[in-house]
Amino acid sequence: MNAFVTDKTLAPAGELEPAEREELLRVDNVSLSFGGVKAITDISFDILKGEIRAIIGPNGAGKTSMLNVINGFYHPQEGTITWRGKVRRKMKPYEAASQGIARTFQNVALFKGMTTLDNIMSGRSLKMHRNFFWQVLWRGPAENEEIEHRRKVEDIIDFLEIQAIRKTPVGRLPYGLQKRVELGRALAMEPELLLLDEPMAGMNLEEKEDMSRFIVDVNQEFGTTIALIEHDMGVVMDLSDRVVVLDYGKKIADGPPEEVQASQAVIDAYLGVSH
């Protein structure tokens, strides 16, 4: 089960002990509620540059809410988010995107009528600097820019091995490939922090192996920091440098995979004890 992941100790990022790495994002005492329902209660953790950070927990533990807070879909009532050493003000998702936070969604949010190529190109939106009036008035420079972006996108398509479906409308693709295209779109943003919400949900073993390989490659080759939510414990324990465990909107454990795995609170949360 664990054999398919490349040995992480060879990774540049892996050479550093967690303590030596720079902090990319820190969440301090964040609480989020919808009306009377508390989704997240007083959670703090950090994400270090270059690591793969897993967020796990039973269903409804507040994992996706946490990602939504990080990328600006939700605004917590309490607590602060520190991004690259600065406390972040309340921020819209597209602003978070422009600061280098990309994400994928639990229930695949692709542009269904568009081709794989166009979907991934849409990830370049923020990188295209020629403003649109220029694009209409004077095509030359804008066209060159488009070609340059196109080259980057083709690289991503090669990387994810989806050349065969470049021109296929994504609505027609099987689920596993859709997830891969969604990852491609996020990668096209050249993010500093990549948030993956259950990247392997609903996949068979082979697809999971592929996806795991891509995640590790992204982390090692591009140095992208990754925060992922995943239910497959085998995958989580294999991929991640550190794991934070949520249950009922609270943090119950945080640390390296082995440590978390051994924690009594985590075992209770997963096996279920009366609260």
Add this chain to the structure above:
Amino acid sequence: MLYDIFIDPFVQMYDMPDFFLQVLWEGFVAGILYALIALGFVLIFKASGVFNFAQGIMVVFAGLTLVGLNENGIPAYLALALTIVAMGVLAYGVERVVMRPLVNQPDIILLMATIGLTYFLIGFGEFVFGGEPKQMITEQLGLPTGSTAIEMGERGLIILQHIDIAAAVIAVIMVTALGIFFNKTRIGRALRAVADDHQAALSVGISLNQIWAIVWFAAGLVALATGIMWGARSDVSFALEIVAFKALPVLILGGFTSIPGAIVGGLIIGFGEKIGELYWGGLVGGGIESWLAYIIALIFLLFRPQGLFGERIIERI
């Protein structure tokens, strides 16, 4: 009876080619004008997946603003510029007040919001400009008003209104400009992205607010052009709003998401209406022009629910 339906109209077409060509021209002009209106709907539908109920009233509102400003002593071209600014303000206002609070709501909610906007604009328009029909300032804008007769040897002549020719030219220019704008720029891709999935669009860094403001502004410009052209043929009055719903069968034909579809759909409806009325209308006592378009659309719906050029709806189950 069968002779009247299947043979006589064609005999007439052959016998009086000048009349037939005149009918075709009328159909062409009507089609172009329908296409212009439909274009406004398509723009907003593409960007938000919403049928913009207010497009018709926007046509009236743009026309009234233009004429109203001119009535108050502002020169025609300045009034035109100010009207464009007004449509910009309207677009920004709609985005700010109507669309922004409704991000991620079901389409039906947005549709209701555009109905609300319609009533607001009717009230506001009547309050500012009064409810009387107004004459379009065709000449002041430098649009031609005369007509040309083309002789066809001994077979009669065709009369072309200059304003109709101008309408056709302006429509072609607008459609081309919009086509380039939305197909060749990143805005086009962003637009489709926004229409497909709000959340995903936000997550890749597309600003919904910006896109919506741009699209509503573009729709406002189309409404202004439509208002001028329709207004020049009749008057600028609130009755025009109803005419705008002629765009519905056009949209069903052409597909809600396609700019070329709006044009082809408009032309089919335009030709169909005029030819149907003048050659077959007599059989049922005339007046079929007002509903024939819907019948044509209905028949198309049976065979191509997504319209001629609409995006196929693909859903994996």
